[in-house]
Amino acid sequence: MFSWILFSDKNIDHGSIDTVHAVVDTAAHAAGEHGGKENVFTELLHHIKDGSEIELPFIGHVHLPHFHVFGIDMSVTKHVVFLWLAAIILIVALSIVARKNLKNKVPRGFGNLIEVFVMFVRDEIVIPNMGKGGLKYLPYLLTNFFFILAMNLLGLFPYGASATANVSVTAGLAIIAFLMIQISAIRAQGFGHYLGHLTGGVHWALWPIMIPIEVLGLFTKPFALCIRLFANMTGGHIVILALIGLIFVFKTIVVAPISIAFALGIYMLELFVAFLQAYIFTMLTSLFMGLGMQTESHGSEQGHGH
């Protein structure tokens, strides 16, 4: 069933790739007339793209190992490195904070900040969407929120990259979200009810129409999560790089103040979006899980309102 997602993703991706290429070509052509080089745009895309090397300050380019496992390319790429970096930062920072908060009765500074987010996820996301029964999925949702947030924020550092600006990473997160949504629904309602849910509660004669729609609905939710996060994170980066790229396209320093002012504005927007997208991904996952967990008959009606 995941191959289906990948397959459909590919279909859409080819379309968008063509569009992006078309835009880039037109812009490069226009830039060429002004004396700029196509180089600017390839450079621009290079920054967002995953790669087999990372750039470090004072050291330069570091090549990452390539290897295959069972015929799958499991090479450690730039985004895998940032994935791990985000994970390591979270493990170190959060375990220190957790130990401190357990000792201090009144958490201060960073510990307090983390606790505000934890409380927000618990009281504003999980409990309203899933009720008290959702608290057993709290560790998953908290990890989801903080992991996405950490990856988003890493892209805002110099030499950094957002792993979430890679559609494969967001697809991985969406697959986990898909599994969690189904598991929580099956655990809350039982497998029979879960399957019954797929008929949409209509007359059996309509089942041939209803069941494919419902099954499709199961996949569209995580698919939307995947694309939303990816597009939001990529979009901000492209805008910043394009604004900076203008300086090189026009080959004049006069554009620089304007470019930088706008880039700074977009950067701040991206800072906000980093938090916002982590919240939206977590909130929607929690919402979908909550809808699946409702056992009452009216729950199914609400569940299909999308």
Add this chain to the structure above:
Amino acid sequence: MLDINPGLIIWTIITFALLVVVLGKFAWKPLLQALQAREQEIADSLKKAEEAKKDAERMMQENKIAMEKASTETARLIAEGRAMAEQLKSDIVAKANESAKKLIDQAKDEITREKESALAQLRSEVADLSISVAEKILDESLDGAKQKKMVDKVLQQLQKN
């Protein structure tokens, strides 16, 4: 950027799964525990404060009642004292009046008695005098004119007395 890389998806899933396990053990469990403990403590403190407030209010109510009782008691005592004093005063005045009246009555009786005894004395004196006068008259020869004169004289003397 846009092509699906299965290796990266697998890496993401592996990393995420490990992260959930590790953070679940070392971060979320203690964090949520601390949070819950604190919330419990806050709730308990609030409850205690509420109880203390209720106690204080109850005590204040009691104090108020006691004070009211005390003030009514005081008023009653004052009124009682005043009534008693009034009673005492009127009693004393009545007694004084009575004894004064008694004294006056006694004095009056005394006066009457003295007067009566004085009159009785006078009467006996007058009788003695008349007898002596009569003796004198009888001693001197009783001539009509002289006699009359003498009697007048005696009577005049009597009147003067």
